[in-house]
Amino acid sequence: MTATTLDKAAVSAATVEFRGLRREFGPTVALDGLDLTARPGELLALLGPSGCGKTTALRMLAGFEHPDSGEVLVDGEDVTRVPAHRRDAGMVFQSYSLFPHLSALDNVAFGLRMRKVRTAERRARAAELLDLVGLGDKGGSFPHQLSGGQQQRVALARALALRPRVLLLDEPLSALDAKVRLTLREEIRRLQQELGITTLFVTHDQEEALSMADRVAVMRAGRLEQCAAPAELYGRPATAFVAEFVGTMSRIPGRVADGTVEVLGQRLPVDGDAPGAPEVDVLVRPEAVRVRADDTGDARVVASAFLGAATRVTVRLAHGTEVKADLPTHEAAALGAGSAVTVSLPERPVLVAERV
Amino acid sequence: MAGSMNTSAPSTNTSARGLNKPVRVRPWRGVVLAGAALYFLVPLAASVIFTVDVPGEGVTFDAYTRIFGTDGFVSSLLLSLELAAATIAIVLLLMVPAMVALRLGAPKLRPVVEVVCSLPLVVPPIAFVAGIGTVLKWGPEHLSRTPLFQTFTAIQNPDFPFVLVLAYVVMALPFVYRALDAGLRAMDVRTLVEAARSCGAGWPQALVQAVLPNLRGALLNASFLTLALVLGEFTVAQLLGFQPFAVWIVNVSGSQAQLSVAVSVLSLLVTWALLLALAGFGGRSRTAPRG
CATH class of the missing domain: 3.40.50.300 (P-loop containing nucleotide triphosphate hydrolases)
Structure with a gap:
């Protein structure tokens, strides 16, 4: 009033x-x-x-x-x-x-x-x-x-x-x-x-x-x-800078060629302008990263943090890069530290940044 | 005595013993307290006894009643109080704006100002007054043809020797600096001033309405220390040839020993009363908000 x-x-x-x-x-x-x-x-x-x-x-x-x-x-x-x-x-x-x-x-x-x-x-x-x-x-x-x-x-x-x-x-x-x-x-x-x-x-x-x-x-x-x-x-x-300051971002190395970027064995369109150099990092949010248990996979789970409904899993890729992924907690329960997994991205345009 | 009180405490509530820390007996406290009490109270008691116990007459308060009738008491005390009031006014008008400005504008200069303000503690009053005396003698000779000559005469007017106020302002600086510094440390001057300014207060208003009221305790402390200093100051006043209260006490002591000690005891009590009043005033300002 x-x-x-x-x-x-x-x-x-x-x-x-x-x-x-x-x-x-x-x-x-x-x-x-x-x-x-x-x-x-x-x-x-x-x-x-x-x-x-x-x-x-x-x-x-x-x-x-x-x-x-x-x-x-x-x-x-x-x-x-x-x-x-x-x-x-x-x-x-x-x-x-x-x-x-x-x-x-x-x-x-x-x-x-x-x-x-x-x-x-x-x-x-x-x-x-x-x-x-x-x-x-x-x-x-x-x-x-x-x-x-x-x-x-x-x-x-x-x-x-x-x-x-x-x-x-x-x-x-x-x-x-x-x-x-x-x-x-x-x-x-x-x-x-x-x-x-x-x-x-x-x-x-x-x-x-x-x-x-x-x-x-x-x-x-x-x-x-x-x-x-x-x-x-x-x-x-x-x-x-904005991408990494606002929210959590993981960087995955990739390679740009004619408007698309090759990353994790996938070829995805680039969102926005691609930097000049072909060697780039792909920026991904944890909720966009998919992690699947796979005995033949060359990535390993190194840590997980319980957030409630979701669990944030940290995965180390074959070449040493660490990627964070949010999984539903019931799925993440099966992925203990050291489990072999494969990591993939959804078929959507991705952000890329110059490699640092 | 303190020791016996402490030992009795745990036995009365043995059930709480597990929760409370066991009370330790500290006999040294009592000893130190008793020592300090003796050190302070024995001379004081001796003074009081000396003034009231006149040989051959028994106990009499004659010395105290005589004080008020003695020639020069009222005028010297009034002079001292006037000097104190003027000194307090000048030293606060000088130091409060200076220290707030220092805090807001040039915090790096703080150590410099602190050293400058502490100098009067290092320079003995006797050296200080020798310097002032020299200037007072030298000045009129060199300035006899200028209007400054009148100034030199005016500040040495025996009815109100302003030169003493100037000297006391310098001598009070260390105490006033410390009191104000403690007060300013206890508050966030910058934020208070900025808050006041964003509420539409200009600089003078921000100082008077937002900073000064929160400095009240420090201002009272500074005033009290200055008052005590001026009431008790002897060297400078005596050597410059003026007769405020302290000089008067010394002068009467030659002829009337009991009277002068009675005055000393009285001035001690007055100082205590002022101190208690100050503590009460400061204490009330802290508790008043709860009402």
Whole structure:
């Protein structure tokens, strides 16, 4: 109920655009010409290994870092030189960032106090926001009395209090334990969709990014590798880096000849462009690899890990390459370590990458 | 005594013995405590007895009542308190923004500032005051034709010798630095400032509304240490020829021995009271949120 009233007030979803952002910290290049656009109302996850510049990009949008070159645009308006407190961006931090001397309610109302909103009005709005994040009864509690998950909820309410045009989440879940992380993940997504607010979400957890985001931007060494919807990112990774960073990938050596690749004794079409060199690696997901018990096979099972309904089996091929395959657990039960097997791939186009 | 209490504890709840660690008897604790108590309490008790037990008159609190009537008590105490207030204000206005800026902007300079702020501990007050005295003598001679001459006169006004405040600010630096450093260490200044800024607070607002309230304990500590320093400071004030509280105590002790010891005991009690008040204040700030 409260959500709908907030909803109406908050809808003015913004487009966020990074143009050629570059930033060096001494010898390290944090951002190396980043171009990225977030569409109005979408949740865009910035995903990448640590040090890839994702947090720097987010902090530039918040106004805490300044680019050496390039610009940040919100709704087409250049905000690169606008100081942080006039950016109209709510932020949730990785570490607990609530003001320890203020109650949850006063924390949420802090921004409204800065904007000189009348006391009664800001308390009412803060209470409304606490209800929205499910902590309506915790208004009087101080941060040290709240659990980590509750603190991040209050931080989220605080970030939303000024009806920002953009919501910035800097690994807000990484300090929480696994179970709280899952529930809060869903809650953030629900709130974000209800409010329709453009949101940038920095994370190094690919599962988090894939499950929450409308689109995921994979970054590497200060540059954008690929920005696409989760399913596309998983199914059609644009680069070998994305393929291996998102989900599990095995590399099997193969040989390219006129648009097809010869791998594991099969000849399969190449998906996308084939690299120049004929010696390539074929990239395969574990669920696409077939493993069959075969006494004459020259591959050997070396390990298996139980995942529930499926079991991930690691197979060493004759020439030493290890391939991971997901099998239904009842099938995998028959394949103990050392069993002889044959490995095959489905008759579908496969991704190839230059051999490393 | 402590030993006997410890040994009786396990016998009263033998059932819990398997769960609890067996209580060890530590007679040394009692000995050390008793030693420390003797060391501190005997001189204090001797002082009190000296002030109340006047030969031939029996026990009398005359020395204490006389304090307030003695010439110079009120004026010197007031002067000391004024000096303390000015010193606290200046040293905090100087150090709080400096240390927050240091933390946010140039964390690598921290050791340098720490060493600089600790220098007053190394330089003996006697050397310090000799330097100040030289400058005060040299300055007016060379600057007699400039407006700075007036400044030199003004800061040596005996009603409020500002030169003492300047000296005390320097002497308080090590204590204030340490108190503030401990306070700032206990919180994530950068994140708090950034959180405040993303909530629409400008720099000054972020400092005053987000950082300072969480530094309250450290500010109180720094203020208290500075107050204690200024109330007890003798060397600099005496050698520059001013008469705040500590100098007054020494001056009256020559003529009225009992009175001066009574003042010392009284000032010790006042210091304790302030310390307890501070502890209570700080303690309440921590427990108040639970209410």
